[in-house]
Amino acid sequence: MENIGTGLMLMLVGMCTVFVILLIIIWLSNLLIKVVNKFAPPEEEVKRKPVATVAPLDDEAVKAINIAVDMITGGKGKVVDIEKLN
Template identity: 45%
Template sequence: MNTENIYLALQLMVVGMATVFLILYIIIGLGKLLVNYTNANAKEAPPVSPPRPAQAPEADATTQAVIQLAIKELTGGKGHVTQIKKLP
């Protein structure tokens, strides 16, 4: 192996690495420009108020009694109703 080939290989490596670095630098610059352009021209979303939790209507007395009797019948008197809520 002679030194000319080594110098040529090193020169080719430096030129290749410089080219890759330059292309990546251009891509990063274009990305930053795109982000700045998008942020400058973006429409602001109207403020959204947080939704209030909807209160479920309570079951009337006859519905509660029917549910309690059904649970008592199904569980043989071992089950107890603690809360009744209507699902959305």
């Protein structure tokens, strides 16, 4: 019976130790985040390149894209913008 008590005490001490160490890691991480946010230069906004004018899609292509999106998403998707990728 003495071994069970010793085992339970060791388990409790180990779990408390892990919990405290994890709390310390969380506090130090939050401190690091605050320090970096305070002293780091702000990020520059990414400027998008102007999109070259391309020939507009014909109505059949737009209908085909809409039908494909409807089929894939089960009618829940909606085409907002169509843009040609390079």
